[in-house]
Amino acid sequence: MxxxxxxxxxxxxxxxxxxxxxxxxSLEEYIEKVKPIVEDVRERGYAAVREYSERFDTRSFDDPRVARSEMEEALREIGDEARWALEVAAKRIREYHEATMPRDTVREGYGLVWRPVERVGAYVPAGAKPYPSTLLMTCIPARVAGSRLVVAASPPYRDRGFKAHPLIEAAALVAGIDALYAVGGAQAVAGLAFGVNPLPRVDKIVGPGSPYVEAAKLIVSTETGIDMVAxxxxxxxxxxxxxxxxxxxxxxxxxxxxxxxxxxxxxxxxxxxxxxxxxxxxxxxxxxxxxxxxxxxxxxxxxxxxxxxxxxxxxxxxxxxxxxxxxxxxxxxxxxxxxxxxxxxxxxxxPSHVLPTSGAARWRGGLSVYDFLKPIALVSAVDEETLDAAIVLARLEGFRFHAESLEARKKAR
Missing domain, CATH: 3.40.50.1980 (Nitrogenase molybdenum iron protein domain)
Incomplete structure (x- = not known):
């Protein structure tokens, strides 16, 4: 209350x-509970994922991937009005993120180019209520950014024959993602982080979830990128x-x-x-x-x-x-x-509704195409003044071969 x-x-x-x-x-108490689950998935793979799904979601699948035919059935099942709403929202979300894509910057001597995060996994909650909007808000920016593989994981839906909630399945089709998996909880996060067949290994995991999901994201963040702790x-x-x-x-x-x-x-x-x-x-x-x-x-x-x-x-x-x-x-x-x-x-x-909470807006903004892009610096056409400065700094810091490498390049020019 x-x-x-x-x-x-x-x-x-x-x-x-x-x-x-x-x-x-604080996620401290959840981290203690989730850490054994994450490590078990790392060691035993999908067998552990399935066991935890049966324990916490009361349902699991040998193959959790939702077939395209099931998504198409879900899209028919939800009705015309729901389909229309998903498509209108998806169009607006796509337009917004396309408009905010950064451009490469190349100058004489230096530059910055943007490259997409190749493999993205989105977590889409569906506990007490399904959140098809979250699938749109997380997966569409990744698609716009150019990520090669965009997948989503969402808990299995208990009350119907669908593997995931029909609204989630329909949203996955509308968003045009590569795959949807009916797996939830910390075990889904661990499965995507480590790549336990049939779940693919991803380079970044995004999306909100329960404290257990957020704790799992925090644990795997030392080896897989995450968006934020929500x-x-x-x-x-x-x-x-x-x-x-x-x-x-x-x-x-x-x-x-x-x-x-x-x-x-x-x-x-x-x-x-x-x-x-x-x-x-x-x-x-x-x-x-x-x-x-x-x-x-x-x-x-x-x-x-x-x-x-x-x-x-x-x-x-x-x-x-x-x-x-x-x-x-x-x-x-x-x-x-x-x-x-x-x-x-x-x-x-x-804009995405995945946003920083608990004061995190002091240092970051909401989920955007920038979360799925990597800035890569370019350097060329070294000028004499900055080269000499680099040599001096290398000597000041005591790095002999740094300095000699630079001096040799200067002589060879």
Whole structure:
């Protein structure tokens, strides 16, 4: 059951407010539980994957790969409206990521070229609810970036004859990935990291999951790339008197329904708006499976912006009279919505909804084509001045052969 916390920040500093809002997120206890699973998969391969699937998902397959015919059946099964929604969202997501692809930069003497991560595995949750949108949000950017192999793993669906949830299977077809595997949990992450036949070994694993999945990603990250460690979902709404309290309330509740550990925060200099929103949501947040909602009243817009930047939210929604003026002052946020509901960003706005949580927006952004690209530096046409500088630095650091290598090249020019 969630709860509502009302904070009057007009007489306290930003650090005090953040201390009250922040909830520490640690994977330590999950790492201890997951590590034996990861190591068992490393040692015994798919036999271990299957055993853990039977234990945790109550179902497993000799061959977990979902056939294309099953995906096509799923696409028919979900109906025209669901198919239309998946295709429209996929088109917008693809367009957004195509527009953000970087270009190679080549100058006289140096340059930078981009090359795709060759093999990508996406984890797509499907526990209490299926997340076909996550398959689109993780696999399409990899495809746009040019990854040669793009596969996804998702837990087997218990209630039907499909290997994975029909919506996940349909999304896989719409996204045009190479393969979908009906495997979930830490065992799926380990299988993709090590390549236990029939699961392929991938170069990078992306996508959100339970704390067990995130712990497994962290464990394998020393030998396989990962996108980020995703914690509970969170939103901050920065609003003023121009905001509609009913719409703000619904946007907060939409994020709080992600689960008991999710956080939804309203930060506003308007006490009137804060009071109206608190009144509207106080009963709803007490429902089962709702998260924690904070309503924070500040002394000024400047203090509100300071709190948001320190909080570094996964999602930031700016609902103010001039949101484009305010966004220039935002330094830390996974993704920013200018007046539109974050729920739109969750599904069809274009940017990926896989975003940094728990303050990680201070050092990285959301999943994008850059997560599936590698910048490779080029060097050519050495000039005399920088070559001489390199020789001096090599001597200063005591690397004799570095210096001699450079000096010999200088003489040979």
């Amino acid at each position: 969630g709860s509502l916390v009302y904070i009057d920040a007009r007489q306290v500093d930003t650090k005090t407010v953040i201390r009250e809002m922040k909830r520490p997120y 914690g509970p979902s969170e939103i901050a709404i920065l609003a003023d008197d121009s905001a509609n309290p009913e719409l703000v309330s619904l946007d907060l509740l939409a994020q709080a329904e992600h689960g008991a550990f999710s956080s939804a925060v309203l930060v506003t200099p308007s006490k009137s708006l804060a009071d109206q929103v608190a009144s509207r949501i106080k009963d709803h947040v007490r429902e089962p499976h709702m998260g924690l909602v904070f309503v924070v009243v500040t002394s000024s817009v400047g203090q509100a912006i300071g709190i948001v930047n320190e909080y570094a939210p996964e999602h930031l929604e700016i609902v103010m009279e001039n949101p484009r003026d305010v966004v220039n002052e935002i330094r830390n946020a996974g993704a920013v919505s200018l007046g539109e509901p974050v729920a739109y960003m969750d599904y069809a706005a274009g």
